[in-house]
Amino acid sequence: MNFNYSETMNIENTSSQMRKGVLEYCILSVIKKAEVYPSDIISQMKAAGLYILEGTLYPLLTRLKNADLLSYRWVESVSGPPRKYFRLTEKGEVFYTELTQTWQQLTRAVDIITNETESDTPDA
Amino acid sequence: MNKVININLAGRLIAIDETAYHQLESYLKRLKAFFLKEEGGDEILHDMEDRIGELFQDKLKKGSACIMTEDINEMIAIMGSPEQIENESGEIDKEDKNNSGPFQQPETTAKRTLYRSKKDKVIGGVCGGIAAYLKIDPVILRIAAIFIALAWGTGILLSILLWIIVPEKEEQYSELKRRLYRNPRQKVIGGVCSGIAAYVNIDPIIPRLVFVAPLLGVILFGALNNDFFLFPISVGSFPTMVLLYIILWASVPAANTVAEKLEMRGGKVDVQSLSQAIKSPGIHAAQPETGKSGFASVLSFLFKAFVFFVLGMVIIIIAGVLTGLVMALIGLAIPSAFMLPPYSQLITDSPVQTWGLLICAVLVLLIPFLMLIRLLIRTLSGRRYKKSNKWVMGIQSFLFIIGIFGLFWITSSILTDFRTAYPKRYEFPLQAPLNDTLIIKKELISSDDDIEDMWEDGDISDGYNGLFMNSDSGLSISNIRLDIIPSPDSSYHLILQKKARGRNQKVARERAEQIPFSFRKENNTLFLPGSFELPANAPFRGQKLRVKVQVPEGKVFRTEYAIHDQINSFYWRKGIVRHRTGYRAINNSRWSSSGYYYMTKDGPVALEKNIED
Numbered sequence: 044m045n046f047n048y049s050e051t052m053n054i055e056n057t058s059s060q061m062r063k064g065v066l067e068y069c070i071l072s073v074i075k076k077a078e079v080y081p082s083d084i085i086s087q088m089k090a091a092g093l094y095i096l097e098g099t100l101y102p103l104l105t106r107l108k109n110a111d112l113l114s115y116r117w118v119e120s121v122s123g124p125p126r127k128y129f130r131l132t133e134k135g136e137v138f139y140t141e142l143t144q145t146w147q148q149l150t151r152a153v154d155i156i157t158n159e160t161e162s163d164t165p166d167a
Numbered sequence: 168m169n170k171v172i173n174i175n176l177a178g179r180l181i182a183i184d185e186t187a188y189h190q191l192e193s194y195l196k197r198l199k200a201f202f203l204k205e206e207g208g209d210e211i212l213h214d215m216e217d218r219i220g221e222l223f224q225d226k227l228k229k230g231s232a233c234i235m236t237e238d239i240n241e242m243i244a245i246m247g248s249p250e251q252i253e254n255e256s257g258e259i260d261k262e263d264k265n266n267s268g269p270f271q272q273p274e275t276t277a278k279r280t281l282y283r284s285k286k287d288k289v290i291g292g293v294c295g296g297i298a299a300y301l302k303i304d305p306v307i308l309r310i311a312a313i314f315i316a317l318a319w320g321t322g323i324l325l326s327i328l329l330w331i332i333v334p335e336k337e338e339q340y341s342e343l344k345r346r347l348y349r350n351p352r353q354k355v356i357g358g359v360c361s362g363i364a365a366y367v368n369i370d371p372i373i374p375r376l377v378f379v380a381p382l383l384g385v386i387l388f389g390a391l392n393n394d395f396f397l398f399p400i401s402v403g404s405f406p407t408m409v410l411l412y413i414i415l416w417a418s419v420p421a422a423n424t425v426a427e428k429l430e431m432r433g434g435k436v437d438v439q440s441l442s443q444a445i446k447s448p449g450i451h452a453a454q455p456e457t458g459k460s461g462f463a464s465v466l467s468f469l470f471k472a473f474v475f476f477v478l479g480m481v482i483i484i485i486a487g488v489l490t491g492l493v494m495a496l497i498g499l500a501i502p503s504a505f506m507l508p509p510y511s512q513l514i515t516d517s518p519v520q521t522w523g524l525l526i527c528a529v530l531v532l533l534i535p536f537l538m539l540i541r542l543l544i545r546t547l548s549g550r551r552y553k554k555s556n557k558w559v560m561g562i563q564s565f566l567f568i569i570g571i572f573g574l575f576w577i578t579s580s581i582l583t584d585f586r587t588a589y590p591k592r593y594e595f596p597l598q599a600p601l602n603d604t605l606i607i608k609k610e611l612i613s614s615d616d617d618i619e620d621m622w623e624d625g626d627i628s629d630g631y632n633g634l635f636m637n638s639d640s641g642l643s644i645s646n647i648r649l650d651i652i653p654s655p656d657s658s659y660h661l662i663l664q665k666k667a668r669g670r671n672q673k674v675a676r677e678r679a680e681q682i683p684f685s686f687r688k689e690n691n692t693l694f695l696p697g698s699f700e701l702p703a704n705a706p707f708r709g710q711k712l713r714v715k716v717q718v719p720e721g722k723v724f725r726t727e728y729a730i731h732d733q734i735n736s737f738y739w740r741k742g743i744v745r746h747r748t749g750y751r752a753i754n755n756s757r758w759s760s761s762g763y764y765y766m767t768k769d770g771p772v773a774l775e776k777n778i779e780d
Contacts, residue, residue, distance in 0.1 A: 081214065082221060096247030098198075101214040105207045123224065124178030127214070 062095070067103060068146055069093060071131065071139045074113065080126040104129065112138050171233045176220035177213060182233040183223075190239045191219075201249035215246065293329045306347050306419055348422035348431040349415075355467055356474050357416040365431045378412055379470075381405035409477050492536075513642065513707040514581060524577050530570030534563055584708055589675035590666040597659035597716075600691040604763070605659065605724040607651070607716065609697045645698040646711040651724065653766050654717035661686065661693075661716055668709040675708075682710050718766040723774065725763050 073084045081104065085097055107113045112135035115127045131139060170185040183191065198215060202208035222242055223234050231238070246252075294308040346366075353361035353371055360378060364371035384401025422431045515521040600606075654660060665682045669675030681702045687694050699712060718724050764771040 081218060096251055097218060097245050098215060098247035098249075098252040101211045101218070102202065102205065102252065104214070105211045109207055123221065124217070126217075 062093075065146075066095065066099070067107065068142050070100070070103060070107070071112070071135065071142065074129050075131055075136075075139055078128045078130045080118070080128050107135070111135075176223065177217040179220035179224050181220060181223045182227065184233050184235050187234050187236045187239045190236055191234075194239070194243055197249050201253070219246065293333065296333060297329075310414060310418065346427075346431065347419055348427055349419050350428075350431065351421045351423065356471055357412070358421060359412055359415045359419065362419060362422070362431060363415075378408050381408050409474070410481075412474075413478060413481060492539075513701075515577070516581070516584060516706050520577055520580070523573055527570045527573035527577065530566050531574055534567040534570070538563065581706075584670045584674075584706070585668045586670055587672050587675045588666060588668045588709065589672055589679050590664050591676065591679045593663040593665070595661040595663065595686075597661050597688065597693070599659055602691065603722050604691060605716075605718060605722065606692045607649075607724065607726045608692055608694050643698040643700045644707065644710065647696070647698065648711070648713045649695065650713070650715045651726075651764075651766075651771060652715055652717055653768060654719040657719045659716070659718060659722075661714065664713040664715075666709070666711050666713065678705065678708055678710060681705065682712060684712060718771075720766050720768055723763055723765045724771070 069088060070084060073079060073087050079087075081100055085095075085100060088095060104113065108115065108129075111132055113129050114132050115129045117125045118128045120126050171182050172185060172188050174181050174183055174188065195212075195216070199208075199212055202211045205211065219242055222245065223238070226234065226238055298308050348362050348365075349358040350361035350365055350371075351358045355375065360374040361371040363374040381401045381404040384397055385405055388398035388401060420427075422428045515524055663684060665679040665684065667675050667678035667682065669678055683699055683702075685696065693716070695714060699710075701707065701710065716724075763774040765774060766772075
């Protein structure tokens with residue numbers, strides 16, 4: 044095999060793939076805590092150190108809403124036009140708990156693996 | 168200096184610089200195009216506009232007077248370009264589908280409308296547009312269109328119609344469709360069959376069999392049973408298949424890059440699928456030529472040799488056609504020499520008309536030739552069309568139309584100049600010859616060597632029989648007819664009719680009167696001119712002279728213009744002696760140009776002396 048992986052399998056691509064998986068989970072988490080509107084989600088994620096392209100948020104929200112995991116209502120705002128406030132539906136709550144379980148398993152597993160490899164692997 | 172525009176962005180009032188506005192507009196358009204194919208795309212777009220509005224409002228609150236281009240760039244960096252968004256938020260289950268089946272057709276829920284393609288165009292983008300609509304490869308449609316056009320010409324009409332009716336648009340879904348490529352990795356001759364196989368997702372052996380079937384049929388049925396109905400079908404379809412293969416070979420590009428290979432298989436071209444493709448050996452790794460047996464490689468070699476032979480023939484034929492075309496152009500160019508002075512004066516009325524005619528003719532001949540060559544090069548060079556320069560095309564078409572229009576205009580104006588004929592009649596008395604024998608001779612032009620024949624057309628009935636240049640580069644025409652008829656009384660007469668045509672009677676009459684004519688009589692001999700010279704710069708508008716010599720009954724005459732028999736037969740009509748009714752009294756074949764005749768009531772009759780000669 045003589046392929047040059049660095050051309051396509053660069054760090055950016057891999058991180059973006061990683062982020063993509065957790066993005067939905069993070070969004071659902073933020074929404075689960077309280078009814079929020081999209082800009083809230085962004086600022087909370089930023090506060091936590093997770094920087095995303097804002098443009099990615101909106102398609103995800105719509106897809107989740109179309110999958111009946113989210114619902115929203117319009118709330119009047121003092122500073123501008125009415126805002127969409129999102130919350131989880133019942134189906135969304137179930138989905139979220141399942142995701143949480145998966146995530147916990149995954150992080151545990153990843154932790155173990157990465158720690159092991161760090162300690163066990165001799166310099167190659 | 169720039170204008171500031173107030174816009175309403177999802178319910179917010181935003182003051183924005185004009186340049187920034189255009190930038191924002193194009194960004195939103197791209198987003199729109201991108202999200203249109205998704206369910207709830209409008210909603211996504213609205214939410215994003217809302218957020219953009221919020222960002223801008225924050226900016227304005229912080230003290231900016233208006234939104235500038237830097238702010239737009241900053242905003243795009245925050246929101247992300249459509250491509251980035253796709254990479255970051257692409258649906259996970261959609262990817263799974265793509266991974267499991269690379270031939271998955273991308274679903275498009277947005278309503279599709281037929282547009283002409285702006286990107287994928289050869290002439291008007293009609294084929295590209297239809298291809299995008301039907302999600303098939305434009306090359307297939309183009310080849311089909313060429314065949315339809317060749318067959319009945321209706322394809323051209325249809326294309327033009329669609330070109331006019333269908334609006335132009337830059338389509339968004341073009342990169343999602345599968346395209347027809349040749350597959351250079353799995354090829355026997357040109358990789359056409361394996362490309363088709365990849366396109367329709369079948370084993371390459373099937374298209375190969377389809378292409379080879381007629382050849383096999385010819386061999387098989389030729390050897391076994393000529394009467395079997397498949398034999399003529401095979402014979403007929405064999406050249407068609409060869410031709411089709413060659414056309415496809417020439418017009419379909421080879422899939423060389425990974426992206427093209429993905430397109431060939433109908434995969435979506437993005438970062439994931441590309442890296443996927445590179446990992447999977449099926450597409451990228453050289454598919455080793457499956458170890459062929461000796462027999463198979465011999466067969467493949469023979470087949471290749473055969474195809475190259477056919478290809479060579481086709482190239483020779485094409486070369487022949489091109490040569491023929493060039494010859495035809497040269498052939499067209501020769502008569503167009505008459506559009507150059509001095510002969511142009513024969514056709515056209517004025518220098519303006521002369522040059523107009525010349526320019527129009529050049530335009531009409533040259534532009535299609537240039538376009539043909541361009542089209543040939545383009546068609547044979549595959550799909551990598553350079554974006555055609557609209558100005559060049561536009562100007563070319565415009566000039567061509569102008570040329571056609573000019574030709575029609577000038578031609579019709581020349582033709583109308585032939586509309587009215589005007590005959591002018593003169594009558595001259597002739598002194599009776601001394602011994603009752605009149606000799607009619609053709610006046611010699613100073614030196615015969617200066618005469619240059621242009622047209623030699625002795626047999627034309629009412630003939631424009633000869634045209635030649637004089638030594639002083641004037642143009643002479645031998646459009647003279649001589650009739651020798653019985654005189655109504657007992658004396659000799661010469662009746663001259665000058666005739667010309669023009670757009671109206673006045674012009675025709677002027678032209679008729681301008682025709683020079685002179686004759687002289689010495690003793691018994693009447694000298695008549697063999698031709699007349701057109702007045703300088705006068706066009707040829709059917710000018711002719713008709714000379715009638717009336718000889719009284721019982722008198723003898725002789726025509727002695729046989730200085731050169733050959734020239735005579737061209738410039739003077741043989742049947743110069745006519746009955747009053749126009750009926751030829753003497754058979755041409757028996758007419759001797761230097762014989763003696765005497766006049767009767769019914770026309771001339773040869774003297775016995777002649778026949779004895």
